[in-house]
Amino acid sequence: MNYHLLPWRDRKGKVRSVSGQGMGRHGIQRYGINLGMIRKVCFRFLIATLVVLFSFTHIYSDTGAVISDNTVIIQFDGPLKNAAREVIELYPRVKKELEGILGWEIDFKPSILLIKENSKFQEVVENPHIIAFADPHRNLIAIDYSRMNVSPFTLEVTVKHELCHLLLGKHIPDDRLPRWLNEGFCQWVTGGIGEFMVDDRQPNLRKASLSGQLIPLWLLSGRFPSQRDQMALAYEESRSVVEYMIAEHGQSGVVNIMNNMKHGDTVDEAIKKVLFVSIGELERQWILYLRERVTWAGYLAANIYLIILFAAALLTICGFLRIVMRRRLRAAQVEEDNEDDEVTGG
Numbered sequence: 001m002n003y004h005l006l007p008w009r010d011r012k013g014k015v016r017s018v019s020g021q022g023m024g025r026h027g028i029q030r031y032g033i034n035l036g037m038i039r040k041v042c043f044r045f046l047i048a049t050l051v052v053l054f055s056f057t058h059i060y061s062d063t064g065a066v067i068s069d070n071t072v073i074i075q076f077d078g079p080l081k082n083a084a085r086e087v088i089e090l091y092p093r094v095k096k097e098l099e100g101i102l103g104w105e106i107d108f109k110p111s112i113l114l115i116k117e118n119s120k121f122q123e124v125v126e127n128p129h130i131i132a133f134a135d136p137h138r139n140l141i142a143i144d145y146s147r148m149n150v151s152p153f154t155l156e157v158t159v160k161h162e163l164c165h166l167l168l169g170k171h172i173p174d175d176r177l178p179r180w181l182n183e184g185f186c187q188w189v190t191g192g193i194g195e196f197m198v199d200d201r202q203p204n205l206r207k208a209s210l211s212g213q214l215i216p217l218w219l220l221s222g223r224f225p226s227q228r229d230q231m232a233l234a235y236e237e238s239r240s241v242v243e244y245m246i247a248e249h250g251q252s253g254v255v256n257i258m259n260n261m262k263h264g265d266t267v268d269e270a271i272k273k274v275l276f277v278s279i280g281e282l283e284r285q286w287i288l289y290l291r292e293r294v295t296w297a298g299y300l301a302a303n304i305y306l307i308i309l310f311a312a313a314l315l316t317i318c319g320f321l322r323i324v325m326r327r328r329l330r331a332a333q334v335e336e337d338n339e340d341d342e343v344t345g346g
Contacts, residue, residue, distance in 0.1 A: 071095065076114035080145055083114055086155055094160045098167055101189060102255060104262075110166055112159065113142040121146075129228060132195045134162040136169025153193065161190045171262045178221040178267055183235060184242035185254065196235045204229055205236040209290045217241070217283050244286045249275055 066075050067084050072091045074084040095106050115121045121144040125133060131147040134140070141162040148155055164186040168177060187194045208214045215225070215234060224234040245254050253274055260270035268279045275282060 071109060073109065073111040074114065075111060077116035077145075080114045080116055083145060083148075083155065087112055087114070087159060090156045090159065094156060094163060098160065098164055098189070101251075102167065102258060104167060104171060106163070106167055108139050108166070108170060110139045110141055110163065113140065114145045115142060116145055118144055118146045127226075129196055129231065132158050132162050134165035134169070136166050139166065141166065157190050157193050158195070161186050161194060164189050168258070172258070176261055176266055178217070179224060180217055180220040180234070180238040180241060181257075181267060182238075183224075184238035184240075185258070187235070187239040188242045188246065188254075192239055194235055194239070196232065204233040205240055205290075208233055208237075209287070214287065214290075217279065240290065241283075241286050244289050245275070245282070248285075248289075 065078050065081065065084070066073065067081075067088060068074060069088060072088065074087050076084040091112075099106055121142065122128065124142065130144075131153055132141065132143045135142075141159065143155070143158055143162070147153055148158065165182065168182055168185070183194060205214075215230065215237060217237075220234050220238065224231050242254060245257075256274045257267075257270045260273055261267060265273065271277065271279050271282055277285070
């Protein structure tokens with residue numbers, strides 16, 4: 001079989017090439033080349049790329065209006081013209097705040113996509129609890145505008161959070177930046193608000209800490225859990241770890257970790273250099289920090305209204321059952337008295 005490998009340049013700049021003629025399977029293995037594996041990887045990458053491109057192309061084709069300036073492009077559904085202008089106005093302020101926190105220049109021009117209908121947004125994210133997302137590889141932020149009027153989300157907070165993801169993604173590769181640190185930092189930047197929509201239920205972090213059911217950080221390095229409560233817990237944990245690091249080591253500690261990772265350190269190397277602990281020890285200290293502040297007494301106090309409502313409902317049910325039992329006893333007693341009267345009269 002004939003195999004032709006791509007030419008390359010040696011250290012002197014001379015073009016070199018290798019012909020695989022007569023090499024056969026063993027010759028290919030000698031050079032460390034697995035053509036079958038290469039074909040599979042390339043095919044899978046092509047399919048994944050086409051799926052993503054098709055999804056975004058579909059959205060872009062339905063979202064035709066555009067306004068822009070020298071720093072940002074806003075693409076939006078027609079009725080969202082005022083919202084697009086609002087983003088244009090707030091973007092310089094958000095950009096300046098982020099650059100001030102990290103000391104990194106935002107030297108790229110992002111595209112911010114405002115989508116009017118939730119159904120269209122869900123065609124891409126397929127998660128009803130996500131209200132926005134960022135794609136650093138495309139300099140893209142997509143926002144479900146139908147959720148922007150739901151507290152605590154606003155256009156400014158959402159743009160700032162997602163722009164933070166773009167900025168981190170531009171300087172730190174995905175394989176070096178764990179998801180928990182990415183999400184935790186960007187939530188801290190926006191005052192604890194992310195892109196995950198939670199309801200008014202008691203946060204999961206307190207309960208998980210008390211019951212020993214926290215998700216290990218190594219499981220939050222890549223994708224977050226898909227189950228709703230576990231995903232909510234993942235976001236809470238991410239924010240909590242970053243807040244703990246800032247409480248114990250200051251904002252500069254976390255910023256220095258990010259700077260070290262920007263210059264090539266892994267997350268464990270960066271944390272050891274700045275905080276002088278391993279990532280495992282950091283996690284252990286964070287858990288102890290949580291447990292010192294989260295007690296059963298505090299948990300009960302935080303849920304006092306639910307406890308009172310539950311107790312009131314329980315008392316109401318007990319009272320109702322007591323009334324029913326009394327009525328049945330009286331009915332049985334009346335029936336027994338009637339039977340005695342009949343016997344006596346007979």
